[in-house]
Amino acid sequence: MSVIGKPMNRVDGRAKVTGAARYAADFNQPGQLYAVIVSATAGLGRVTDIAAAEVERAPGVVAVLTHRNAQKLPYLPHKAGIDPAVGERLHVLQDDNVRFYGQPVALVVADTLDHAERAAAALRITYESRQPLVDPTDQRAEKIIPEAANRTRALADRSRGDADTAVARAAVRVDETYDMARENHNPMEPHATVAAWNGDRLTLWSKSQYLVNEQAEIAAIFGLPAENVEVICPFIGGAFGTSLRTWPHVTLAALAARHVGRPVKLVLTRKQMFFTTGHRPRTRQRVALGATPEGRLTGIIHEGMGETSRYEQFMEALTNVTDYLYSCPNVRTQYRLTQLDTGTPNHMRGPGEASGIFALESAMDELSYKLGIDPIELRRRNEPQMDEAENKPFSSRSLMQCYELASERFGWARRTPEPRSMRDGRLLIGMGAATATYPAFHAPASARVRLLADGIAEVEAAASDMGPGTYTSMTQVAAEFLGLPPEQVRFRLGRSDYPQTPSHGGSWTMASVGSAIRAACVEAQAQAARRAVADANLPVFGASVNDLEWSEGRLRRRGEAATGLSYQDIVARTGVPVEAERSAERASEVAERYSMHSFGAVFAEVAIDLDVGTIRVRRIVGAYGIGRVVNPLLARSQCTGGMIGGIGMALMERTVLDARDGRPVNAHMADYLMPVNLDIPKLEALFVDEVDPHVNPLGAKGLGEIALVGTAPAIANAVFHATGRRVRALPIHIEDVLTA
Known part of the structure; x- marks a missing residue:
């Protein structure tokens, strides 16, 4: 089964x-x-x-x-x-x-x-x-080094080689500043x-x-x-983190x-x-790239600034991606905070990576045009063989396979490279691509499995389900490892008195909770087998547990063709359920040995009417390497939802504060714009066959964040290809392209 x-x-x-x-x-x-x-x-x-x-x-x-x-x-x-x-x-x-x-x-x-x-x-x-200070660009705003940086996922300063010298001496350079607006979650x-x-x-x-x-x-x-x-x-x-x-x-x-x-x-x-439930912080970033005429990166500088409140220091992994995404001998990253008189920001889907990769992938696109090299080819020429920041191999990395799969499905070969060279009637057509990545996190989690006399398996964990399909995917995991049809599994979540689990965020629910459920199922089977061999009225009485095997939810002696015993047969003897609770966490030696991430490639096509400045996303194709896909239907739903969030980030979402008092002037759905049905184009998500035995026992990587991460830069790059005008601030407005 x-x-x-x-x-x-x-x-x-x-x-x-x-x-x-x-x-x-x-x-x-x-x-x-x-x-x-x-x-x-x-x-x-x-x-x-x-x-x-x-x-x-x-x-x-x-x-x-x-x-x-x-x-x-x-x-x-x-x-x-x-x-x-x-x-x-x-x-x-x-x-x-x-x-x-x-x-x-x-x-x-x-x-x-x-x-x-x-x-x-x-x-x-x-x-x-x-008078509050609410604008991070205000000259009075002081940049601070995050006190807890380098003790958390957010890194303040990191370098290898001499990036400043390498960029200054490079034959081809890009050195630009990118601005991304504050966003609110609004589920x-x-x-x-x-x-x-x-x-x-x-x-x-x-x-x-x-x-x-x-x-x-x-x-x-x-x-x-x-x-x-x-x-x-x-x-x-x-929820998206709120x-x-x-x-x-x-x-x-x-x-x-x-x-x-x-x-x-x-x-x-x-x-x-x-007001009080967090937001994605506004960020300002400088990215400088140096490269040879052949397109090999010689230096990368990525300096990022995020906002935080005065009473807490909120940090996110704004510059982390730059350390490992491309091969380069000289890399320097820097992360600073600006303390403002606002509420504390919060994690929002793809926190840190979504903002940081917009700047990095926009700069890589700019470099490709300066070099006259196809954007995909530029990335291929700088594909690393290992994580050069951590000096260790990737547990798996399918980025180039993602680009191959998505570009073929998207029809990238039909793209003409010159900006403003593609039209559909009076509409300018643009095609853009960007890399997506997100860490393959894992956190300790616990789960409980209870085998009942009626053949039902109850599974419990204090997890949440904000929409990705946790009820369904965890039912599948339990059914798989118990060998039962899914309709005989009842998964329950949403109570703090269930076995403890990590937060339902960070794309680690399946990796963490799923692994705990697997462990609890295996232990429940072991308990049921021990009970069976101790019962003189059952055919496996007296057998060594090592001589037995479970197959499709039935216990039999190894090599025998007998029907075997079901869980119901075993539990019904006493009427006492078999109950097992187990925890799972990633072995420290595995985490220390490998760099673990999901990767993806996102392609977007836009149509721009220069008479009125409207930007319409026509289609998006993304391909992802996320290890084992537990449920392709749910996985595609996660990806299309992330893509929609990326459309909002690229073209619509922006919280505006009144500088006089910090009031959000567009704190309602009339002026805080988000994609609605008529804004959604054809969205397609593909998955690379990727086997990763290191990330967790399921071989599954996270998916919730990565689909949003690469979408906004792909759209921004498509806007440049359509118009020849590089917009380095999100969201992109009508007035940004009216003068193109």
Whole structure:
């Protein structure tokens, strides 16, 4: 039986399309009240007065919480890997300081949502304001070296050889600056939490990509044992990283529920999601390339600057890709932060790599035109044989195979190399390509398998499913290693009291949780076999476990043609389920020996109407080397979703802050533009046959991030090919091409 590799439909699909799937805000509780956050309208300063008395008398209002009457919380130290290593999280309603526009400064609790919203809008708050610094290009903005850099995935300074001299002396050079706008996540489902206390025990029905961390974070904030907090989240309506951290609204919901002694529901508005739930930071990057006339890179300089808040240092792997992507003897990378009076940024799909590779791949495209070498050929001439930064081999690297597969499917050979040389009537046509890559991460994870007397296998892990199909893919993994049809496997996730797993982000869920499920399945089989050989009424009684084998979910003596025993046969003897819990993690010696990454090649075609400046993406083809593909149907869905995100990054998404107070001026769906159905062209995802025995027992690499990573630079490169105008800032606007 082989279930892995089959394009199986989503096991939770029916629940979603019929409305049976319950999201965080759907878990209404008896006697529930409704909370609405009042957000600061000052960008920096302090609260001087809150006219709460009048609002407290408004219809239906039960409480108005501010720093004056809210419980003082211990906020014990707690940092998970997803939290900034330097700084301290926002202590909500604990003092009168305003650190950024939109910070929660009050909470209104009422009997209905309408009453809570009306009262929150009527609450008058007075501020002593100061001018915030919100523009990273402001001359007053100081660049700092990240304090935790080189202890985390983000590297501050790294070099080999003498890149500056190599670039200065190179026969052909590119030296440019690239700017990428701040973005907000904006998934379909807004952040929501329903909080209910039972004595000193707290239950949170909360949108979370990291349940065990939300449990630990809230326990630390309230000074509770972790086991006194339970987090439940069976479904997520999209997230892209926004729910990785535990944001202030979760604390506020729990705080309000304790204050009023009743369950409280708190759902953020779309506008509020631009304030306190993170964002992809704006970045400015310099990339300088030096090359021989034959196209061999002699020097690479990549200097990146990201933004962070003043109270935490958020870092991402902005320049990491440059260290290993191409062969070059002289490479220098630098990463700095600019502290601003804004909320802390957050990981957003393809964090770091998506921003950094836009600059690098745009520069490589510019170099190809300067050299008169095809962009793919330039990359082929600089294909490394090993990770030259780490001085170790890749566990697998299929980048050139990806380029071959995607370019043939895309029809790259039909491209004429000169800019502005391709037309469709009066439309200018452009074709662009870019490399995609993302680390093949793995984190320790645990899972539990329970074999029942009715033949069903229950599998549990405290994972999340924000849309990639975790329910389905983990069902396939369990079915594969237990030898059962998928319909006999019930996979459960979304509870913090299930076996612990890492965050549902970073493209490591399948590698980590899938490996743990495999280990638990193998152990469950071993336990079932031991039980069978100890039962005098079963045909394998007295046999050595080593003389038995499992095949298609049945236990038999090796070499025998007998039907064998099913799990049901074994468990039904006693009626006691077989239960096994196991963990899995990557062996340290393997991680130290190999450099592990996914790779891909992305091709985009654009059509540009110069009369009005419109840019239309006509089609995208991507090919990816991601190891073993567990479910091709889900994998293609992940890729097309990433490509759509890349279209938004390249042409639409940009959060604009008012320099006077830091207010996001386009914090709504009318002005924060994202791709909709009519913007989506033909999207095609292909997979290279890649075997990687080193990354994990499944041989599977991550996929969620990489499909977005290379899309924006491919589109930007296509825009140059169409117009001859190089745009080095994202998103690309109509006015950028009107003058082309």
